[in-house]
Amino acid sequence: MISKLRFNTVVGKKVLMAVTGLAMVVFLIGHLIGNLQLLWSGAQFNGYAHFLTAQPVVILIELGLLAIFLLHIVDAVVLLQGNYAARPVPYHTKKWGRSKSKRSKKTWASTMMMWTGIAILLFVPFHVWHFKYHNPVASARPDSGQVSPVVVGVGSTGVNTSGAASAPSKEAYDLALQVTKEFKNPFVSGIYILAMILLGLHMYHAISSALTSVGANHPRYQTLIIWGGRIFTVVIAGGFLLIPALILSGLIDPAKTLATAQAANNQVAQVPMGVGK
Amino acid sequence: MATQTNGSKKPMNLKLLVWRQKNGMSKGAMTTYEAKNVSPDMSFLxxxxxxxxDIIKSGGEPIAFEHDCREGICGSCGLMxxxxxxxxxxxxxxxxxxxxxxxxxxxVVIEPWRARAFPVIKDLVVDRSAFDRIISAGGYISVNTGQAPDGNAIPIAKQSSEDAMDSAACIGCGACxxxxKxxxxxxxxxxxxxxxRLLPQGDPERAERALRMVAQMDEEGFGSCSNEGECEAVCPxxxxxxxxxxxxxxxxxALISGKK
Structure with a gap:
């Protein structure tokens, strides 16, 4: 019997849930640090984007993240099925235990984990498509041997990672300008702001819950884990939310921070995909 | 949160909505009863x-509910x-x-515990033997047979014994x-x-206990923990x-060390 137990138990599955979730949180920290550079300056952001796309290890990280993402979802579906099956006859009346004692940590965020999770599941493919594939930023790997129609980076600085085969001025692609342009559309910004609120709701419960699941909770640290998790969530989700919010409101315009000398290159960036070939 | 305190001694009239179910096979339903002249000093039971x-006097079948000590220490009674x-x-x-x-x-709405692992036996009485099976899967320690052991042979830190007692206070009522959800x-x-786990006597079976009891909990068909702490709020x-x-x-x- 013992040999069959292992991870295929409710505890094992919750640990897997927590570990995959925390791994995605680590990714979010890096992603946020990268994105916030856009608020610093468009050139800084473009430079960072170029630096990232030139790293061959990024593709490995992307595949790893995809696997973690899918594991998290499959695990959630399996756990949910078990949870629904665990109570076949519902209550006539059910109230939160929190109405009786504040010892309960139940919140609306913890109650809606499934729904916020589904929302994030819908948002992530859209987001990856929107900024990675739809807008052709590094749609071909710079070192893939193919001549990429676009290259991440600032044209005027002569960044060209696809080799000397083509002229930099024609291949340069201004990601900062593209992101700014998209976020000036209230509809696009609205989607991103809403998604970040939902991500925040998911993380509001998830951080302390994941730490409890992996066994990091202890009477001495309980308050720290719960409030630390909530403050961390506000910082992360709030940080992501700031970017579309500031650009939409016009408080920050990364495109303007790019030198006017790049105007010619900006025109190149608006040339439809494939023309650069 | 006991905010609605009835300070007066005046008897009350209540409407009860009680789950009635003949046995495990039959389908139950919520049934309405009147509770008249209820003294505020009465316990719920x-x-x-x-x-x-009143039901017996009028020739009906009384509401079945479980109870034993009525002192809050046995864990028999448990109603939603x-x-x-x-x-x-x-x-x-x-x-x-x-x-x-x-x-x-x-x-007042009165229902039995609802869980696949706690099937209703009759009315408000559920079968909690799933808990007994979890206990027997690993809730034991190794002891020497023969003479009674020396009282203080094993030194235990005060804090450890306090912590162990806090956990051992569980009466297995099933409210959690x-x-x-x-x-x-x-x-x-x-x-x-x-x-x-918190006492030295529990150490020899430490890894095996965790694996076995969790496996049994799974086998009984309980759900997984969402770390909301609703259990903690209702735990007597x-x-x-x-x-x-x-x-x-x-x-x-236990998983990492590979111990059985």
């Missing part, structure tokens, strides 16, 4: 006793009252809940499962694992959710 007497396990008072069982927590004219038995199982013994974290730690340790 005494109120049910009075209602049952107005959607909360053990009713509105914090840190008590149903038998220690008094009618002064209700107001005249209130409607009843209140949990996932019908998870994580709080019960973890309290049992923790109370033996105020067992903490930190026990669940300890159980998960023990489980991981």
């Amino acid at each position: 005494e109120m049910l006793d009075v209602v049952n007497e 009252i107005n959607g909360v396990a053990h009713g509105p008072d914090e840190g008590t069982t149903v038998c220690q809940l008094h009618m002064r927590s209700f107001k005249d004219g209130d409607t 499962v009843a209140q949990c 996932n019908a998870s038995a994580a709080l019960f199982t973890s309290a049992k694992i923790a109370h033996l 013994k105020e067992i903490g959710m930190v026990n669940i974290s300890l159980m998960n730690r023990e489980y991981e340790r």
Whole structure:
């Protein structure tokens, strides 16, 4: 019997849930640090984007993240099925235990984990498509041997990672300008702001819950884990939310921070995909 | 949260909405009863006793509910009252809940624990032997047979014995499962694992206990823990959710160390 137990138990599955979730949180920290550079300056952001796309290890990280993402979802579906099956006859009346004692940590965020999770599941493919594939930023790997129609980076600085085969001025692609342009559309910004609120709701419960699941909770640290998790969530989700919010409101315009000398290159960036070939 | 305290001694009239189910096979339904002239000093179970007497007098089948000590220490009684396990008072069982927590004219909804692992036997009585099977899967320690052991042969830190006692206070009533949105038995199982884990006597079976009890909890069909702490809020013994974290730690340790 013992040999069959292992991870295929409710505890094992919750640990897997927590570990995959925390791994995605680590990714979010890096992603946020990268994105916030856009608020610093468009050139800084473009430079960072170029630096990232030139790293061959990024593709490995992307595949790893995809696997973690899918594991998290499959695990959630399996756990949910078990949870629904665990109570076949519902209550006539059910109230939160929190109405009786504040010892309960139940919140609306913890109650809606499934729904916020589904929302994030819908948002992530859209987001990856929107900024990675739809807008052709590094749609071909710079070192893939193919001549990429676009290259991440600032044209005027002569960044060209696809080799000397083509002229930099024609291949340069201004990601900062593209992101700014998209976020000036209230509809696009609205989607991103809403998604970040939902991500925040998911993380509001998830951080302390994941730490409890992996066994990091202890009477001495309980308050720290719960409030630390909530403050961390506000910082992360709030940080992501700031970017579309500031650009939409016009408080920050990364495109303007790019030198006017790049105007010619900006025109190149608006040339439809494939023309650069 | 016992905010609705009836300070007066005036008898109350209540409307009860009670789950009636003939046996495990039949389909149950909510049935309405009148509880008249209820003294605020009555316990909740005494109120049910009075209602049952009226039902018996009128030739009906009394409402079946489980109870034993009526002192809040045996864990037999357990009812979902107005959607909360053990009713509105914090840190008590149903038998220690008094009618002064209700107001005249209130409607009181009374249901049995709901979980696949706790099938209804009759009315408000559920079969909690799933808990017994979890205990027997690993809730034991190795002891020498023969003479009684020397009283203080094993030194135990005061804090450890206090912590172990906090976990051992679990009376196995099942309120944690009843209140949990996932019908998870994580709080019960973890309290049992923790109370033996925190004492040196529990050490030899430490890894095996975590693996076996979690496996049994799974086999009984309980859900998983979402770490909301609803269990902790309704626990009559105020067992903490930190026990669940300890159980998960023990489980991981057993997995990683590969011990049986």
